[in-house]
Amino acid sequence: xxxxxxxxxxxxxxxxxxxxxxxxxxxxxxxxxxxxxxxxxxxxxxxxxxxxxxxxxxxxxxxxxxxxxxxxxxxxxxxxxxxxxxxxxxxxxxxxxxxxxxxxxxxxxxxxxxxxxxxxxxxxxxxxxxxxxxxxxxxxxxxxxxxxxxxxxxxxxxxxxxxxxxxxxxxxxxxxxxxxxxxxxxxxxxxxxxxxxxxxxxxxxxxxxxxxxxxxxxxxxxxxxxxxxxxxxxxxxxxxxxxxxxxxxxxxxxxxxxxxxxxxxxxxxxxxxxxxxxxxxxxxxxxxxxxxxxxxxxxxxxxxxxxxxxxxxxxxxxxxxxxxxxxxxxxxxxxxxxxxxxxxxxxxxxxxxxxxxxxxxxxxxxxxxxxxxxxxxxxxxxxxxxxxxxxxxxxxxxxxxx
Ligand SMILES: [Zn+2]
Numbered sequence: 001x002x003x004x005x006x007x008x009x010x011x012x013x014x015x016x017x018x019x020x021x022x023x024x025x026x027x028x029x030x031x032x033x034x035x036x037x038x039x040x041x042x043x044x045x046x047x048x049x050x051x052x053x054x055x056x057x058x059x060x061x062x063x064x065x066x067x068x069x070x071x072x073x074x075x076x077x078x079x080x081x082x083x084x085x086x087x088x089x090x091x092x093x094x095x096x097x098x099x100x101x102x103x104x105x106x107x108x109x110x111x112x113x114x115x116x117x118x119x120x121x122x123x124x125x126x127x128x129x130x131x132x133x134x135x136x137x138x139x140x141x142x143x144x145x146x147x148x149x150x151x152x153x154x155x156x157x158x159x160x161x162x163x164x165x166x167x168x169x170x171x172x173x174x175x176x177x178x179x180x181x182x183x184x185x186x187x188x189x190x191x192x193x194x195x196x197x198x199x200x201x202x203x204x205x206x207x208x209x210x211x212x213x214x215x216x217x218x219x220x221x222x223x224x225x226x227x228x229x230x231x232x233x234x235x236x237x238x239x240x241x242x243x244x245x246x247x248x249x250x251x252x253x254x255x256x257x258x259x260x261x262x263x264x265x266x267x268x269x270x271x272x273x274x275x276x277x278x279x280x281x282x283x284x285x286x287x288x289x290x291x292x293x294x295x296x297x298x299x300x301x302x303x304x305x306x307x308x309x310x311x312x313x314x315x316x317x318x319x320x321x322x323x324x325x326x327x328x329x330x331x332x333x334x335x336x337x338x339x340x341x342x343x344x345x346x347x348x349x350x351x352x353x354x355x356x357x358x359x360x361x362x363x364x365x366x367x368x369x370x371x372x373x374x375x376x377x378x379x380x381x382x383x384x385x386x387x388x389x390x391x392x393x394x395x396x397x398x399x400x401x402x
Contacts, residue, residue, distance in 0.1 A: 002061075003053060003080040010056035011084060012186045015040070017055065018047050030055050031066035038074040041087040041208055043182050049088050053077045085189070087180050089210045097223075100178065100214050104227045108175050120158050122176070123232035124245075125150050125169035129207055130225060131246035133215045134329045140182060140206040143198045146170050157233075157241050167195050170205050178211040218331045219386075222393055225250060229397045239398055247329070251398055253391050254325040254351040288334050292320035298378045299341035305355070305363050305375060308343045319347045324387040337384035340375075356395040357388050366395040 018026045027034060032051035040047040050070060058064030070077065078088040104126070109118040128150050132141070141149075147166045154164040171192045173179035183203040184193055193203070207215065215221050225247065229238050242250050301316035302309045310317040321340045324332030332338050342350060349355045358364050362372035377383060 003057065003077065005060045006053065006056045006080065006084070007060060008084050008190055009186075010059040011040075011052060011081065011086060013059050014052045014055040015042055015045070015047055018052065019045070023048070026055075027051055030058075030064060031068075033067065035074065038078045039089050040081055041089050041180055044180070046089075049081055050074055050077050053081060082175075082177060085174065087174055087177060087208060089177070089208050096210070097214060097220050100211060100220070101223055101227050103176050103178050104224055105231050107232070108172070109232065117159055117235075118232055119162060120232055120236070121154055121162070121165070121169040122173055123228045124153050124157055124241075125166070125173060126176075126178075127225065127228055127241075127245050127247065128153060130215060130221060133207070133212060133221065134247065134249065138206075139209070139212050140204040143167075143170060143203045143205070146205060153245060156244065157236055167192075167198060170198070170203075173205070178207060179205065180208050181205045218329060219390060221329070222250070222390060226393055226397050242397075249325075249329040250394060251353070252325075252351050253330070253353055253394055254322055287322075287326060291334060291336060291339065295320050295336060295339040295341045295381065298381045299376075300378075301341065302376075303343035303346050304340050304377060305342060305346040305350070305373070307376065308345075310343050317344075318342065319344060321347045321350055323383075324390045325351075330390070332387060332390070335384075337382045338387045340383075350391075353391075353395045353398045356392045358392070359385075359389075366398070367400050 021029065023034075027048065030051055032048060032054065035048050035050060038049040040049045040052050050067065054065035054067070054069070081088050107122045107126075109120075109122050125146075129141075132138075147170075150166040150169065151164050154162065154166060154169075158164065171181060174181055181203055182205070183201045184197065185201065188197055188201070193201075197203075206212070215224060225242075229236075233241065239251050242248060296318050299318070300309075301318040303318065318341050321342045322332050322334070323338050323340060324330050326332055326334060340350070346355070354366050355363055355370070356366055357375050358372070361375050361377075363375050364370060364372050
């Protein structure tokens with residue numbers, strides 16, 4: 001068996017027959033069972049990749065391969081199809097999250113002769129696309145919209161001498177296995193279509209369905225953002241970049257507003273009362289105020305980081321701080337294991353990502369030297385290390401470049 005004999009048009013022909021016959025007849029005719037683990041994704045349609053490869057081999061050589069004829073596994077077939085420029089998605093395997101992050105680490109970014117550093121076009125476009133998933137905008141973006149939004153981004157945050165050519169990432173991100181382009185007829189897809197073709201065929205691009213599904217999970221999403229920043233954007237002003245790209249929610253851990261102070265005061269003034277939805281035009285997450293009171297009681301209104309107990313209006317004053325923020329984009333849970341009792345100063349530093357808790361429970365500074373100091377914790381106050389790790393990751397992507 002030589003999958004290397006298969007050409008681009010053989011695969012296209014096989015997908016056409018697949019559509020003509022319908023999936024079940026196609027599989028039956030050529031001796032394949034249903035297999036959802038590796039799917040060829042083409043123009044929004046999904047195909048069993050092994051069966052397509054077997055039939056494409058038949059078109060190429062006259063030798064139609066059946067399921068039992070493949071010596072390599074489905075992964076080998078996937079690699080062969082990807083080399084021809086096709087998108088092959090792995091199904092919802094447990095390892096898919098790791099595969100996603102691995103694909104992000106291995107983008108085929110160009111390095112021009114004058115550019116020893118990897119091009120930022122693909123990573124910037126992916127970050128932009130991630131911000132769309134945060135905002136729940138449609139998965140596929142029409143080319144003109146992509147051009148108008150991503151183009152300026154490439155100018156501002158691309159490498160100094162790079163040109164703003166959004167058509168390149170729009171098209172070439174297909175090579176990542178995470179991205180698809182729809183609307184371009186197969187005969188024009190063999191090499192990169194020029195802008196006129198993108199315009200004429202109303203091309204659309206975006207994450208594949210599987211990738212979009214993975215990125216709807218906030219923890220996976222943060223890991224994806226971190227991977228892109230750490231791998232390709234080490235020297236960029238990442239705080240400015242995230243804010244510009246529409247990911248400003250990732251530059252703080254929570255809502256750093258006066259509202260927070262108001263809310264904290266309300267907790268004192270309304271003991272035991274209900275927690276009404278606040279009537280405001282801003283998006284405020286109603287949190288469980290009984291829970292906020294509980295963490296303050298447990299910690300006796302003493303800051304878990306600096307041990308201060310503030311006095312305000314002759315009463316002890318402290319704030320309940322969510323470790324992983326509530327609401328978009330972090331979607332942390334309102335539960336005791338996600339809460340700290342902090343003084344106002346430490347709360348600002350914590351939400352502002354200036355301090356974090358390391359895996360040993362020591363509080364450290366993100367951007368400067370600070371003597372590590374253990375986080376104090378009352379015996380009845382559980383903490384979820386997953387939330388602490390989430391906050392720590394946020395601090396890492398926002399850390400100033402040294
Ligand atoms: Zn403090």
